[in-house]
Amino acid sequence: xxxxxxxxxxxxxxxxxxxxxxxxxxxxxxxxxxxxxxxxxxxxxxxxxxxxxxxxxxxxxxxxxxxxxxxxxxxxxxxxxxxxxxxxxxxxxxxxxxxxxxxxxxxxxxxxxxxxxxxxxxxxxxxxxxxxxxxxxxxxxxxxxxxxxxxxxxxxxxxxxxxxxxxxxxxxxxxxxxxx
Amino acid sequence: xxxxxxxxxxxxxxxxxxxxxxxxxxxxxxxxxxxxxxxxxxxxxxxxxxxxxxxxxxxxxxxxxxxxxxxxxxxxxxxxxxxxxxxxxxxxxxxxxxxxxxxxxxxxxxxxxxxxxxxxxxxxxxxxxxxxxxxxxxxxxxxxxxxxxxxxxxxxxxxxxxxxxxxxxxxxxxxxxxxxxxxxxxxxxxxx
Numbered sequence: 399x400x401x402x403x404x405x406x407x408x409x410x411x412x413x414x415x416x417x418x419x420x421x422x423x424x425x426x427x428x429x430x431x432x433x434x435x436x437x438x439x440x441x442x443x444x445x446x447x448x449x450x451x452x453x454x455x456x457x458x459x460x461x462x463x464x465x466x467x468x469x470x471x472x473x474x475x476x477x478x479x480x481x482x483x484x485x486x487x488x489x490x491x492x493x494x495x496x497x498x499x500x501x502x503x504x505x506x507x508x509x510x511x512x513x514x515x516x517x518x519x520x521x522x523x524x525x526x527x528x529x530x531x532x533x534x535x536x537x538x539x540x541x542x543x544x545x546x547x548x549x550x551x552x553x554x555x556x557x558x559x560x561x562x563x564x565x566x567x568x569x570x571x572x573x574x575x576x577x578x
Numbered sequence: 579x580x581x582x583x584x585x586x587x588x589x590x591x592x593x594x595x596x597x598x599x600x601x602x603x604x605x606x607x608x609x610x611x612x613x614x615x616x617x618x619x620x621x622x623x624x625x626x627x628x629x630x631x632x633x634x635x636x637x638x639x640x641x642x643x644x645x646x647x648x649x650x651x652x653x654x655x656x657x658x659x660x661x662x663x664x665x666x667x668x669x670x671x672x673x674x675x676x677x678x679x680x681x682x683x684x685x686x687x688x689x690x691x692x693x694x695x696x697x698x699x700x701x702x703x704x705x706x707x708x709x710x711x712x713x714x715x716x717x718x719x720x721x722x723x724x725x726x727x728x729x730x731x732x733x734x735x736x737x738x739x740x741x742x743x744x745x746x747x748x749x750x751x752x753x754x755x756x757x758x759x760x761x762x763x764x765x766x767x768x769x770x
Binding site for chain 2: 418422423425430436437
C-alpha cells in the first residue's frame, strides 16, 4: 500500500503545464528538422536535395552507401553530367550519367539517354515500358557533391526495419527519462 | 510572526531528494521549493508569460506540420514553403526575444497578494553557475516602473547548507532562508 500511495502522490504532483511545456519542446525539436528539410528543398530547387546511393551501378565514382547532394537549375542538361531522374511507375529515383542529349532547334524539348558507369547497357530497360528517352520533367536534379559511407545508416534502417524501431524506441526512452 | 521555520514547513509524505552529481537536478529542486514557499506566503502564480510561450510554441509546430503535409508537390508549393519557413523563423525569434527580455533567469511570476495595496507582483529569479555551488535567489518587482515597486533583494549561499550527504533537502532551513528574503523585500517599503 505504501508503494501505491507513493505512486499516486508522484502522479498528483506532476503539473499539467510542465508536461505540456515538455511536449511542446519536443515537438519544436522534431518540427525544426522538418522545416530544415523544407528549407533545403527550396534552396536547392530539387524535390530530393539529398539521396542515398542504393546500388553499385555508378562505381567506382559512387559506391553503395554514399550520400549525394543535388541541385536543380535552369541550365541545360549536358552529356557527361550525373543526374537524378524519376521514372513513372518507380518509387525510387535513379542516379546515372547522361550519355546522349538530343535538342530540337525549333523548341525547347530535349531527349536524354542515361547509363550507369558500371552497367553494360544504357538505361532503356529501366525506363517505363515503351519509353526510349527521358524528358526535362523527369530530371529531379544533378549531383553537385557527395559524402562517402554516411548513407549506410539509412540503408541499414531500410533493409532491417527492426533496427529502425529499436533506434526510435531508444531515442524515445532517452527523451522521456531525461529531466529539464 | 514567529521565525521558527519548522512550523511553516508543510508535512510531506517523503523528503525531497536530489542527485548531488547533477547540478540541474539540484537547481530544479530548489526552484520548485521556492515556488512552494512563495505560494504559501499568499502570492498566486502569474502564468501569462508561460501561456504565451506555450501558444507560440504550438503555433510553430502547427506551421511546420502545415508545410510538411501541404497537398502539393514541389515546385508547385514553392511560394507556400517560403512563407511557412519565414513565419517559422520569425516565431522562433519572437520566442527567443521573449526568453531574453521578459524571462531571463526568472523561475516564477506572481500576482499581488489578495487584499494588498501593492499593485505589482513579484519576479523570483535564481542562478546556479556551472561548476559552482553558490546559489543566488533574487526577488524583484514585476513592474520596476510602478510607484509601489520595492528595490530588489537577493542572497547568495552555498547549496551545501541545505542538503545532507545523501542528497535530501533540509526543507526547514531552506524555507527559513527564503521566507526571510521575502520579508526583507516587503519590509523595504516600510522603511521609506
